[in-house]
Amino acid sequence: MDDLISISEMAKLYGITRQTLIYYDEIDLFKPIKVDINGYRYYSRRQIPYLREICFLKSVGISLKDVVKHFQNRSADKEMELLHNQKVKIIQEMSRLSKLRDSITQRIKLYEQSVEADKAQIREPFITKTSTKRILFKEYIKPIHRENLHTTLMELWREVFKKELVPCSGFGSLFHMQDVLNHQTLATAGSCLFLPVWNNDYAESILIPGGECACMYKYGMPYDVEGIEILLDWINSNGYELCGDIIDICLLDTTFYKNQNTLDYGLLQAPIKLKA
Structure with a gap:
């Protein structure tokens, strides 16, 4: 023994x-x-x-x-193959976790922005520089109302989940410049999900250039165009003109509210340039 x-x-x-x-x-x-x-x-x-x-x-x-x-x-050869295959799996998992880390980081930044925005004036336009964004876009299902808005967003989310990706900083809406200028703001407007700028997994994704924007915090559903009209009037009255599509970023949706508030808290970003 x-x-x-x-x-x-x-x-x-x-x-x-x-x-x-x-x-x-x-x-x-x-x-x-x-x-x-x-x-x-x-x-x-x-x-x-x-x-x-x-x-x-x-x-x-x-x-x-x-x-x-x-x-x-x-055998040594078989163990080497086993370890090599495991290494490949680990690298793939590291890539997946890196994407999740970036997604969480961006979502934290979004909430930090919403907390900071709480100190700002609602419907008081201001100018700031924004960073480049990549979005996945889908035109609103019509007729446009709250239920179809949710359906439009879920169809976008479903496409993202198919590829096991996570939007990096939430969701919002996009309004095409020509529609806004023609006073047909909702004609081809739609929902969007914000993807990491480096994400090229979707050929149909759109890059929104960064730059100087007129911005405004507001309560309201994205298809309520009053906020856009207020912002556009301010742009025109201050010697600027719209030069790109408008983004409405949802900072806090109604799932955060314990009171009777049924409107999203959002941030409008409208690219501008000085009038010639």
Whole structure:
């Protein structure tokens, strides 16, 4: 028995439980060399390196099912292939987690903006520089009302979820410049999801250039065009003209409110230039 160690000693050696070793025995992965009449399991010290390799493969995320299969016909070439495949999976997962990290970061920034905006005046236009945005756009389902707005957004979300992507900073609406100038603001308006600028997974995604914008915080549903009309009047009255599509960013939707408020809290961004 000097060459044998008990199941408790073997478990302690690798920082695992007795139950884990019993399970490894049951699935024919790592079996004791001796089981006495009382059912106590004992292992040979020569088995120590085998358990070390099992623990290593598990620690790098390889499933027990694959470890069991691998140990049935283990070789250096096959283990190299197994590890290479796992490395590829890890790189893919790192990429996925990186996207999730960026999505969470952008959503935090959106909420930070909404908290900061709480100090701002509603319907008081101001000028600021905005960054480039990438959007996925879908024209409003007609007739335009709250229920169809939700449906339009969900159709966009569904397209994104198919590719396991997450919009980086929420959603909003887009109003085409010519429609706004022709006083037909809702003619081809629609919902949009904001994607990371670097995301080229969608050929149909649109880049909205950054630059100087006239902006205004407001309460209202995106298809209520009164806010756009107020902002457009302010632009024209202050020596500017509209030079691009207007974005309505939803900062806080009605799911945040505990009172009877049924309107979204949004930020209008209208690209402008000085009148010639």
